[in-house]
Amino acid sequence: MSGDLVQPRRPFYTPREVSRHCTLTDLWVSYLGRVYDLTPLANQHRGDILLKPIIEAAGKDISHWFNPKTGDVKTCIDPQTGCLKYYTPQGRFLHVPPPVPTSDWDTSYGRPWWKDPFHEIGILSSKTRFIRIINTLTSQEHKLEVCSEENMWEILRRYLPYNAHASSYTWKFCGVPLDMDKTLQENGVQDEDQEFDELKIDSDLFTPSIHLYFNDDLTES
Known part of the structure; x- marks a missing residue:
């Protein structure tokens, strides 16, 4: 088996x-199809009341906070002032200005956190699926949730915690070697x-199985 394990693109996350x-x-958090690590932001603003909505959203998808066309926080008309303002029903959060002008609002933060690529760490999978990986040498079996967009090398990386020598195996489906550069x-x-769901069949009973066959070269990944 040959292949470059260097990952050339952003990782996918479930x-x-x-x-x-x-x-x-x-x-x-995730939003608009991307995954963001806001830990540095939380550390920087620890104790700030405007951090509360972000903390409450930890681990969740917050795409509903944003306008998918602009990538900015959703806006609405303030019924009291008639002015356009950010729509934050979950509470005003960091870098969202107050609804009315104020002299103590610090605008020196630069780019708002939701537009800062520094926080982006990967892509949120649009569809995940489960597979069984069966090691024919040891008869060990593991069920993995993987991203449908991932190629086999990326799936192999997910499997490494269970088998550090995963790249020393030939990966097959129904007896046919898999192209590791393909999904x-x-x-x-x-x-x-989807078909199983429409037929009311438990998809867990029909999880695809990938069989691993040990090669001669014992190369730890």
């Missing part, structure tokens, strides 16, 4: 992975979740 980062010292779908491993 919503479940994002949800695990839900504390003040480990704070991720599961591109390799003919169809995602039938």
Whole structure:
């Protein structure tokens, strides 16, 4: 088996992975298809009341906060002033100006956090799926949730905690070696979740199985 394990693109994350980062010292969110690590922001503004809505949203998708066309926070007309303002029903948060002019509003923060690419760490998967990986050498089996957009090398990386020598195996589906540069779908491993759902069939009973066959070269990944 050959292949370059250097990852040339942003990693994909499942919503479940994002949800695990839900504390003040480990704070991720997702919005508009991207995943962001806001831990540095939380550390910088610890104790600020405007951080509260962000803390409450830790580990969640907050796309509903934003206008998908502009990438900015949604706006509305203030019924009292008749002026355009940010729409924040969950409470005003960091870098959102007060609804009325005030002399103590600090605008020196530069770019608002939701437009700062520094916080972006990856892409939120639009569709996840489960697969079983069976090591034919040891008969060990693991069920993994993977992103449908990931190629086999990226899925291999997910499997490394269970088998550090994963790249020393040939990965096969129905006896056919998989192209590690392609996705599961591109390799003919169809995602039938929707069909199973329509037929009221438990998809857990039909999870696709990937079989690993040990090669001669024992190369730790």
